[in-house]
Amino acid sequence: MTTPDMLHCGLLTHADDLWRAFFEGLELVVVDEDHEYRGVFGSHVGLVLRRLARLCDRFETELQFVCCSGTIGNPREHAATVTGQSADSFRLVEEDASEDQLDQYVINHPNELFEGTPERAVADPTNPHLLRLHAHAAAVEQPITTDDETYFGPTFPGIVSSLTEKGR
DSSP: OOHHHIIIIIIGTTTTTHHHHHHHHHHHEEETTGGGOOHHHHHHHHHHHHHHHHHHHHHHOOOOEEEEEEBBBBBHHHHHHHHHHOOOOOOOOOOOOOOOOHHHHHHOHHHHHSSSSOOOOOOOOTTTHHHHHHHHHHHHSOOOGGGGHHHHHHHHHHHHHHHHHHHO
16 A cells, blocks of 8 residues: 555665566556545546556566546546546446435435535646656656657657657
8 A cells, every 4th residue: 555656756766676576566556545646636646546556567577457436427437537547447336335424415415415416537648748758757767768758648749759859
């Protein structure tokens, strides 16, 4: 278990030495409360998860993402946006069998839940300001290749060229 920032600062940057065995054996990443990963922070987390997927591909790891959220109107779409995976790779589970007190409140006060429109979660991992920072971090983790566009999107090669021209 870790946080996105610890993954960003501590684990990914040391994937070849300290954490290699961990990444080679990693099979499942659970992103709990993924509806919280929206806006600039969600975009940052999305880029961290793309770097994680990129490293796991290098180590030939079959990585699977499980995203948990119960309070947004676009859970599959948002899970795909945050993880960089296809929306088709996520199965939507709409049943909650827990005995949680919050569930009992909703059952007794359904209008609190059903009268409002679910909030849409939005993140933009293609944000050029964030992508520029993560391009540098990705280059530290392993050499950048033309295949990396699949992780970071179509603007990635231009951002890498811009950084290269500036000597960064």
